[in-house]
Amino acid sequence: MGIVIGLDVGGSTTKIVGIQDGSTFGHEIVTATDPVTSAFGALGKFIDIHHLHISDISRLMITGVGASFPTGDLLGIKTIRVQEFLATGLGGLRLSGLDHAVVVSMGTGTAFVEADNSRVRHIIGSGVGGGTVLGLSASLLNVRDFDILTELASEGNLGKIDLSIEDISRIEIPGLPMSTTASNFGKMSDDASRADMALGIFNLVFQSIGTMAVLAARNVNLSDVVFTGQMTRVSQCAALFAVFSDLYRVNFVVPDKSEFATAIGAAMYSE
Numbered sequence: 001m002g003i004v005i006g007l008d009v010g011g012s013t014t015k016i017v018g019i020q021d022g023s024t025f026g027h028e029i030v031t032a033t034d035p036v037t038s039a040f041g042a043l044g045k046f047i048d049i050h051h052l053h054i055s056d057i058s059r060l061m062i063t064g065v066g067a068s069f070p071t072g073d074l075l076g077i078k079t080i081r082v083q084e085f086l087a088t089g090l091g092g093l094r095l096s097g098l099d100h101a102v103v104v105s106m107g108t109g110t111a112f113v114e115a116d117n118s119r120v121r122h123i124i125g126s127g128v129g130g131g132t133v134l135g136l137s138a139s140l141l142n143v144r145d146f147d148i149l150t151e152l153a154s155e156g157n158l159g160k161i162d163l164s165i166e167d168i169s170r171i172e173i174p175g176l177p178m179s180t181t182a183s184n185f186g187k188m189s190d191d192a193s194r195a196d197m198a199l200g201i202f203n204l205v206f207q208s209i210g211t212m213a214v215l216a217a218r219n220v221n222l223s224d225v226v227f228t229g230q231m232t233r234v235s236q237c238a239a240l241f242a243v244f245s246d247l248y249r250v251n252f253v254v255p256d257k258s259e260f261a262t263a264i265g266a267a268m269y270s271e
Contacts, residue, residue, distance in 0.1 A: 002058025005077075006267030007042060008087070008260070009035050009066035010107065013230070014042040015263040018050070024267075026050050027260045035066025043074055061266040063087040082266040085122050089115030091265030092226040095255035101224040102217045105262065106130065106231035110209050112216040123216045128208045130231050136201045141194055149198050150234050156199025160192040161185055180247070181207060199236065206240040214248045224251045228261035 008015040012033060018026045028046055032038035039062070047054070060074055063082040073079045092103030093115050100116040102123065108131040112123040130146075137143045143152065163186030166178035184204040189196075213225045231237065232254050241252045257264075 004267045005060045006263040007062045008263035009039045009064040014038040016042040017263045019267040035069040039070045063266040082269045086120045087265035088262045089113045089120030090268045091261030096226045096253050101226050103226045106229035114220045153198035156195040160189040160196040161200035163187040210244040226253045228258045230259045232258040
């Protein structure tokens with residue numbers, strides 16, 4: 001059986017993965033200035049790294065917001081376009097090992113879908129996502145690189161940025177720890193550092209997404225939520241989401257290789 005390639009084409013970043021005999025391999029990310037260059041660059045890089053011939057690839061499954069830009073068959077390989085929400089749901093289930101869950105795709109914005117082995121249904125979406133992080137970071141810190149921002153945030157102190165319940169009340173609220181955020185950026189001390197603000201930005205975005213994920217899960221009577229997309233690569237992601245798992249008794253899962261979920265789901269669609 002030939003190799004099936006899954007391509008998740010964003011505006012400038014493409015995730016690519018191969019599936020052969022039911023196993024995934026070769027997870028790669030390629031960045032370029034436009035989706036066509038990114039898609040062809042990712043495919044060419046994948047073929048070169050894994051010493052493949054075009055004849056080794058049976059089909060190319062392409063998805064993502066940039067999937068409509070490369071037209072026809074790429075490099076002469078049979079190319080099939082897969083609806084992005086479907087690919088995200090299938091990939092999230094595959095990586096998490098779950099049969100039924102809310103799958104959250106954290107990209108420039110955020111999408112929430114309900115997925116099981118028979119269907120994927122879009123629940124709701126949000127404009128809050130990686131684009132929000134970069135926009136706020138550029139405005140507040142003049143930083144436009146995720147890796148730099150993540151490193152900066154690792155030294156931050158949320159106590160200098162966010163207002164917590166213990167800051168405004170001496171009486172514990174049933175079901176809410178005193179450390180629970182009452183207002184993102186509601187404290188913003190005069191001596192807050194750049195690192196504090198970087199962590200505050202991440203906390204604002206992740207808490208907004210986490211809150212919507214809890215509501216989406218309750219809306220469809222599920223307790224499992226799988227997070228996918230490049231935002232999951234942020235080192236603070238798992239720790240900030242762990243608070244939601246404890247507070248609302250929802251199982252938040254950030255699986256390994258989660259940034260490749262949509263590419264994996266696209267490749268799976270051919271199986």
